[in-house]
Amino acid sequence: MQAKKFLTALSAAIALAAPAWSQTHSDPEKKAAGTWYGEYQPAPRQALQRFVTTRAADGTFTLHARMYENGKVVAELKNRGLWGVSNGMYFTVTTEVNDLPTEARKPDVINAYLVQKLEGDEFEYMHVASGNRFRVKRVEAGSVRLPD
Numbered sequence: 001m002q003a004k005k006f007l008t009a010l011s012a013a014i015a016l017a018a019p020a021w022s023q024t025h026s027d028p029e030k031k032a033a034g035t036w037y038g039e040y041q042p043a044p045r046q047a048l049q050r051f052v053t054t055r056a057a058d059g060t061f062t063l064h065a066r067m068y069e070n071g072k073v074v075a076e077l078k079n080r081g082l083w084g085v086s087n088g089m090y091f092t093v094t095t096e097v098n099d100l101p102t103e104a105r106k107p108d109v110i111n112a113y114l115v116q117k118l119e120g121d122e123f124e125y126m127h128v129a130s131g132n133r134f135r136v137k138r139v140e141a142g143s144v145r146l147p148d
Contacts, residue, residue: 113128
């Protein structure tokens with residue numbers, strides 16, 4: 001129940017902040033904007049995830065991810081949505097998955113992360129619900145292509 005209340009409050013905060021996004025950006029938001037590459041493997045012998053996320057200054061993001069087993073692509077995902085950073089929290093609201101709109105009332109489209117590090121070309125964050133940690137590196141837009 002607390003998670004549902006948190007997600008509802010987070011959704012409301014995002015909705016209220018959206019019009020202000022184009023006018024002001026926090027320092028962490030300026031640092032997090034851009035294109036980032038990361039790899040994540042939840043546990044040994046689980047699929048390796050490689051992903052490229054582009055966070056635009058207008059508060060939108062795109063994510064392209066591929067999952068690999070034994071070096072071969074087993075799944076692919078393309079997300080779009082909204083993002084922001086505030087008070088040490090990084091959040092995303094996924095509005096599309098593989099070009100299909102998401103259901104805004106589903107809690108899995110809203111994700112909150114604790115910012116662990118956001119300096120230069122390094123961004124580390126931890127998913128609040130799962131505890132999964134992500135480390136990404138800033139890259140030039142268009143310079144990284146996920147392997148086939």
